Amino acid sequence: MPSKEEVFEKVRESLVDALGVDDDEVTPEATLVGDLGAESIDFLDIVFRLEKSFDIKIPRGELFPEDILTNTDYVVDGKINAEGLTELKKRMPFADLSEFEKNPVVQEFATSLTVQDMCNYVESKV
Amino acid sequence: MRWFWIDRFTELVSGETATAIKTISLSEEHLHDHFSGIPTMPNSLILEGMAQTAGMLVSQFNAFKERVILAKVPRLVFHCRGVPGDTLTYRAKLEAIEETGARAITTSHIGERIQAEAEILFAHIDRETAHRPLFEGEDFGDLLKSLRIFEVGRNPDGSQLNCPEHLLSKT
Numbered sequence: 001m002p003s004k005e006e007v008f009e010k011v012r013e014s015l016v017d018a019l020g021v022d023d024d025e026v027t028p029e030a031t032l033v034g035d036l037g038a039e040s041i042d043f044l045d046i047v048f049r050l051e052k053s054f055d056i057k058i059p060r061g062e063l064f065p066e067d068i069l070t071n072t073d074y075v076v077d078g079k080i081n082a083e084g085l086t087e088l089k090k091r092m093p094f095a096d097l098s099e100f101e102k103n104p105v106v107q108e109f110a111t112s113l114t115v116q117d118m119c120n121y122v123e124s125k126v
Numbered sequence: 127m128r129w130f131w132i133d134r135f136t137e138l139v140s141g142e143t144a145t146a147i148k149t150i151s152l153s154e155e156h157l158h159d160h161f162s163g164i165p166t167m168p169n170s171l172i173l174e175g176m177a178q179t180a181g182m183l184v185s186q187f188n189a190f191k192e193r194v195i196l197a198k199v200p201r202l203v204f205h206c207r208g209v210p211g212d213t214l215t216y217r218a219k220l221e222a223i224e225e226t227g228a229r230a231i232t233t234s235h236i237g238e239r240i241q242a243e244a245e246i247l248f249a250h251i252d253r254e255t256a257h258r259p260l261f262e263g264e265d266f267g268d269l270l271k272s273l274r275i276f277e278v279g280r281n282p283d284g285s286q287l288n289c290p291e292h293l294l295s296k297t
Contacts, residue, residue, distance in 0.1 A: 017200060017201075018200060020200075041197045041198050041247065041249060042198070044197070044226055044227045044247060044249065045198060045200060045229070045247050048221070048222045048229045048247075051222065052221070052222065060224065060225055060226060
């Protein structure tokens with residue numbers, strides 16, 4: 001099982017290759033969308049790279065649960081309701097959603113994901 | 127008129143690899159001005175040829191039922207020019223494929239010499255309307271026939287690749 005440092009280095013390499021950013025931009029606190037400029041298609045690229053790098057399978061919707069974000073039971077007026085937040089936390093135990101919870105606007109969800117969240121997810125899979 | 131940037135496939139193993147060729151001819155109009163006195167195959171069209179090679183490989187894997195679009199080119203390197211008289215050999219290797227898209231590694235060679243290499247990401251889009259014909263008024267089966275995909279295509283076990291039933295009536 002790889003150490004936390006090894007996981008971080010491989011995640012960093014995947015993000016550098018997928019997003020064309022410099023090594024030093026990829027810090028644990030950096031957000032994928034806000035700081036590293038990831039766009040929607042980049043997430044597919046990142047998933048493919050992580051799968052190859054760690055020899056894992058990332059089922060659709062596990063890393064980015066878009067089904068919750070588009071479910072009208074959970075989204076009201078563009079915001080995730082309490083049930084939706086509960087479901088998100090259940091599905092994403094690897095992510096720190098405390099900031100997102102303060103103003104759970106769907107469009108802001110992707111911007112809240114950090115490199116550390118990504119590392120936590122990978123650690124749960126390897 | 128269609129946007130053809132490969133002449134034909136020479137090999138295709140379903141879900142794995144594909145090879146196609148493109149011979150550059152001085153009669154191609156875009157070479158007359160690109161560049162004056164130094165006819166050079168535009169690199170963008172070479173990328174398109176590599177993408178068409180890989181894209182067909184991706185599309186064939188899903189029996190040509192998905193709408194496959196070139197979504198991203200994370201890496202692209204050109205090593206030398208392609209000029210009239212050159213035959214570009216495009217090779218594509220499918221690295222990953224899933225419901226939402228696929229990733230392929232492609233190269234372009236002139237003889238033994240590597241001319242270009244690219245990583246290409248494809249997305250499957252518009253799944254809700256994927257049953258509607260993508261080539262209205264055109265015969266997609268004829269396009270595949272022109273490219274000789276089923277002539278050279280094989281399954282991984284070596285058996286002949288068959289044309290999907292929904293295209294049979296059109297080929």
